[in-house]
Amino acid sequence: MNQKLGKQTVVFGKPPVIISHAAIAGAKEGEGPLKADFDMIVSDDKMGQPSWDLAEGAFQKTAVELVLKKAGLHSNDMNYIFSGDLQNQCVATHYGIRGTNIPFYGLYGACSTMIEGMSVGALFVAAGYAEKTLCLTSSHFCSAEKQYRNPLEYGGQRTPSAQWTVTGSGAVILSSAGKGPVVTHVTTGRIVDKGVTDISNMGAAMAPAAIDTLVSHFRDTGFKPSDYDLILTGDLGTVGSEILCELIKREGYDMDGRHNDCGKMIYNIEEQDVHAGASGCGCCATVLCGHILKEMERGRYRRILVAATGALMNPLTVEQGESIPAISHAVAIEMR
């Protein structure tokens, strides 16, 4: 029996299984420390497409193909697909997956989308609505720069707290039966807005949302950080991670070396000149679906908690002087 714990958490009686996971990464990501774990690294970030917008869609399309192929399944075997991305009106998703013919619920959770999708997907599987769901997301440095910051050709300088948007896509298949890591808990986030207005410091804007969700998870479940081998955030980067580890102490929880952040893992931060680390929906997606789930299968981690964070502004609202609302969704994953 599935059970509601506290206000924000569901624990599954029969936890959905991650029977397949795949990640496709861009050229820069393919030169980073996780390159051996990505299922595909492309040399042409444009994927043969006429625009960056459609190129990102091609990343999602390829991630779907990879994750299905690794499971020996066909898109017809999927009951639902959950996806979204950072582009205006989530077009990378819509153009990327339009050929799949899978019943689709579009999500918008900014950089929390990978875990938002896995949350809703796991809830659907555990409720018996689906035997198999496909959950994915993507981001692309070039489409994100163009849309959120400046045209690439402008060559604008980046502040030290800025993060580098990951080019890549990650996907999982959640199933009611099969072999693989299982999703045991889902903790749904709330919108948190602490008044940060600096669009070049997303880590600071999003860290309070991660704290809110992690503390809710611990309170709802009775777990503490030491119950997990790894507490992984999505893309707080170096600045946001430091804020998280420091401020969560005030709530009575100590990460005690168990925290890491996908935004700190995918690049060699100094050598690859990415300032405060990585960001984007594709950051959590590629690091989790490419690297971390493989590490679980290799026996490095037995229980992990993944809390992805998203910043919910758009460039216009920030130019209008508004602050940046943020959210974080979390899932607990276990090897059994």
Place this chain on the structure above:
Amino acid sequence: MNQKLGKQTVVFGKPPVIISHAAIAGAKEGEGPLKADFDMIVSDDKMGQPSWDLAEGAFQKTAVELVLKKAGLHSNDMNYIFSGDLQNQCVATHYGIRGTNIPFYGLYGACSTMIEGMSVGALFVAAGYAEKTLCLTSSHFCSAEKQYRNPLEYGGQRTPSAQWTVTGSGAVILSSAGKGPVVTHVTTGRIVDKGVTDISNMGAAMAPAAIDTLVSHFRDTGFKPSDYDLILTGDLGTVGSEILCELIKREGYDMDGRHNDCGKMIYNIEEQDVHAGASGCGCCATVLCGHILKEMERGRYRRILVAATGALMNPLTVEQGESIPAISHAVAIEMR
């Protein structure tokens, strides 16, 4: 027991109840034929906000307040909130609901969002994950024109197939118990793209998606159009509605006078000079939550099928020459 019917439909053993519904409409909508049914009509479409973007958020905020007040409930009583909108990165939603503190999953379904939200919300309630969920969406003529077409001040002429974006917001509360119309079936849509590229003819782009979902619903359930007192689409307008009623005959189904479209209902089309009718997430939201559900309670309809449609492009992809993918999600609603 909830049951999966065919590929896309879930029928509920214990159907979630719409215990409260509310709609807030803008000035122009408040002069249309449904004015008596809206819970609030505002004279200032800017809602006292400094921008149209934030004004739309204020509509959502007010819709939440209205729907809670009508039910005598507080935001703390809600287990989840599902919302999204047409603005880039769904900011009307995020700024509108950031004060509610309700666990939130952001959706992007373009103008299908009201029914996407009610679908996922009903699935959550029926699975036992929630006792009560709040589902809403909005649109705003001025924020949509600015973002998708031209600045208002430009005064661009509109083609005859163009539709007028509704200014307004609608909300429902779905509950595991209580009194009101119930959601009996959910049919999840798939992305359909028939190659339409005319951004001023959304009805034509979206009608094939409505046909796909309606036919799937009839095939999955064994129902036919005559099993419903009303088959309501979201915002196909006059052009799209004609296409729907004509083309669905080829699939063996005749609407036989049972079809209507929210986009044909909210304005006096000729007098209010709205060309092919209304559109926007707020169109289905205000017509359903304001008018139709009241009509059910007044005994006019006993069983209805609501299929909202969304166009999944953005202005840029269409300028790049891409066609318009679309989706439609459907729920069946019944007075018991």
